[in-house]
Amino acid sequence: MLEQVSSTKVFGGWLRQFNHQSEVNNCSMRFAIYLPPQAATQKVPVLYWLSGLTCTDENVMQKSGIQRVAAELGIAIVAPDTSPRGDDVADDPDASYDFGLGAGFYVNANQAPFKSNYQMYSYIVDELPALIEAKFNVNQTRSISGHSMGGHGAITIGLKNSLRYQSISAFSPICNPINCPWGQKAFNGYLGADQTSWAEYDSCELIKKTDAKIPMLVDQGNADNFLTEQLQSESLKTAANINQYPLTLRMQEGYDHSYYFISSFIEEHLRFHAKYLIK
Amino acid sequence: MLEQVSSTKVFGGWLRQFNHQSEVNNCSMRFAIYLPPQAATQKVPVLYWLSGLTCTDENVMQKSGIQRVAAELGIAIVAPDTSPRGDDVADDPDASYDFGLGAGFYVNANQAPFKSNYQMYSYIVDELPALIEAKFNVNQTRSISGHSMGGHGAITIGLKNSLRYQSISAFSPICNPINCPWGQKAFNGYLGADQTSWAEYDSCELIKKTDAKIPMLVDQGNADNFLTEQLQSESLKTAANINQYPLTLRMQEGYDHSYYFISSFIEEHLRFHAKYLIK
Numbered sequence A, B: 001m002l003e004q005v006s007s008t009k010v011f012g013g014w015l016r017q018f019n020h021q022s023e024v025n026n027c028s029m030r031f032a033i034y035l036p037p038q039a040a041t042q043k044v045p046v047l048y049w050l051s052g053l054t055c056t057d058e059n060v061m062q063k064s065g066i067q068r069v070a071a072e073l074g075i076a077i078v079a080p081d082t083s084p085r086g087d088d089v090a091d092d093p094d095a096s097y098d099f100g101l102g103a104g105f106y107v108n109a110n111q112a113p114f115k116s117n118y119q120m121y122s123y124i125v126d127e128l129p130a131l132i133e134a135k136f137n138v139n140q141t142r143s144i145s146g147h148s149m150g151g152h153g154a155i156t157i158g159l160k161n162s163l164r165y166q167s168i169s170a171f172s173p174i175c176n177p178i179n180c181p182w183g184q185k186a187f188n189g190y191l192g193a194d195q196t197s198w199a200e201y202d203s204c205e206l207i208k209k210t211d212a213k214i215p216m217l218v219d220q221g222n223a224d225n226f227l228t229e230q231l232q233s234e235s236l237k238t239a240a241n242i243n244q245y246p247l248t249l250r251m252q253e254g255y256d257h258s259y260y261f262i263s264s265f266i267e268e269h270l271r272f273h274a275k276y277l278i279k
Helices: A058-063 A066-073 A120-135 A149-160 A181-191 A195-201 A203-209 A227-231 A233-242 A259-277 B058-063 B066-073 B120-135 B149-160 B181-191 B195-201 B203-209 B227-231 B233-242 B259-277
Strands: A003-010 A013-022 A027-035 A044-050 A076-080 A138-146 A168-171 A216-221 A247-252 B003-010 B013-022 B027-035 B044-050 B076-080 B138-146 B168-171 B216-221 B247-252
Touching: A003 B259, A013 A066, A013 A120, A027 A058, A027 A066, A027 A120, A044 A120, A044 A149, A044 A259, A058 A066, A058 A076, A058 A259, A058 B058, A066 A076, A066 A259, A066 B259, A076 A120, A120 A138, A120 A149, A138 A149, A138 A259, A149 A168, A149 A195, A149 A203, A149 A216, A168 A259, A181 A195, A181 A227, A195 A203, A203 A233, A216 A227, A216 A233, A216 A259, A233 A247, A247 A259, A259 B003, A259 B066, B013 B066, B013 B120, B027 B058, B027 B066, B027 B120, B044 B120, B044 B149, B044 B259, B058 B066, B058 B076, B058 B259, B066 B076, B066 B259, B076 B120, B120 B138, B120 B149, B138 B149, B138 B259, B149 B168, B149 B195, B149 B203, B149 B216, B168 B259, B181 B195, B181 B227, B195 B203, B203 B233, B216 B227, B216 B233, B216 B259, B233 B247, B247 B259
Parallel strands: A044 A076, A044 A138, A138 A168, A168 A216, A216 A247, B044 B076, B044 B138, B138 B168, B168 B216, B216 B247
Antiparallel strands: A003 A013, A013 A027, A027 A076, B003 B013, B013 B027, B027 B076
């Protein structure tokens, strides 16, 4: 059951927020959906947007300007939250910004106490699309994009489910979480100290061995303070080359990690996805 | 002296925040300026954007998408704060959202204790443009726009200074502050109980008697919760008609008071101003 939280007209379409009870995450989850004007009369394809650390469903809707191009092209945008939330949901005991609430990392946790709620991988891949496709005027043609932790989510989920997504894009993704502080902290907490299972959530490891090669566009600012230690886009390029994966990685001169960077290139990402979402 | 607070690349230009000591407001003021790519090689015109209650310089820069069109057209955007601020600046004793800090109403206060700092009219009309034109690669061609309280500011300042601005626009302006609760509270506090001076800051009163008729565009959502009690755009239209003022007032079906509304039409406002800013 969907509980509508808000409804706002934007660029002739409607931005709506909903709460619903997630079975896999075992808590109430909020998401936002932007329905372009075309959805009033026809089923439209969907771009899933995964946000970064500390974000909610609101950041991309408020700051990226994504609705303008989505309205032009006739693409719905779905923005889930970045973790389970609620009084009964375990958080990092230190309440840090990079683990626990707001930092689900789009994995299925197998470690207590997180495994009771942090099933963000299954939520994004299965539960949320099933709900969206049952309740809104959308078809089953999907693409996926995201920023930072959400770029990591978009690439790993896209690569592992190449039949479910037409195209993948990312801004400033965490490309190699098994080899960076953010990723190691999260994977240790959600997946445990045994690192053998970590590779299945690592974009560099996945891109080396995937058979399906769906289109992928990645933008990375070269003035991004997190580039060297946390994001490591060059590692993704190297791994893609090993498998001759057709990755388009663009280093953008002077841009940082913010939504100002995303707003500057979101139109190009939507037009990239539209080539595959709209036949 | 300008103290730079931030510098962020957006759409090929630069969004920068600065602090400076305001003489008229007698405190440190922050503003934001977006310099489009063209400003690297030539002097560009400036659109001043006045924000609404509770806002700072950041709202329009984060949420409106204004930089995209400003970058295309070669217009700088200057966003001042909405009031003086600081430990020594008087606030509403009740710390309400609609008077005192974040609610300067773009007037010159003449009542203690506010008159020591709340000289926002002089700040916007004189002090800030002089600073902008001395320190940045801009020319003296200016237009003015704003939202809600800032729409009131844009219209009143534009009408009272028709030689200084090429064009005026507003989203959801407070059109008749002398006849609405927000305006009456603010004017009573800043200007005193004697209402004879209030009319000089009222758009409806000013538009009835102005001789100079510079182009003016106003957009108002008809699903705006503040429309009837606080904004009263029909009163502006009626007053404009009395003086045959060429006001374009557009009622926008289904839109509310938020920045989602602004983002949907900001491109049209910039193209409107560009007709007069760029010869």
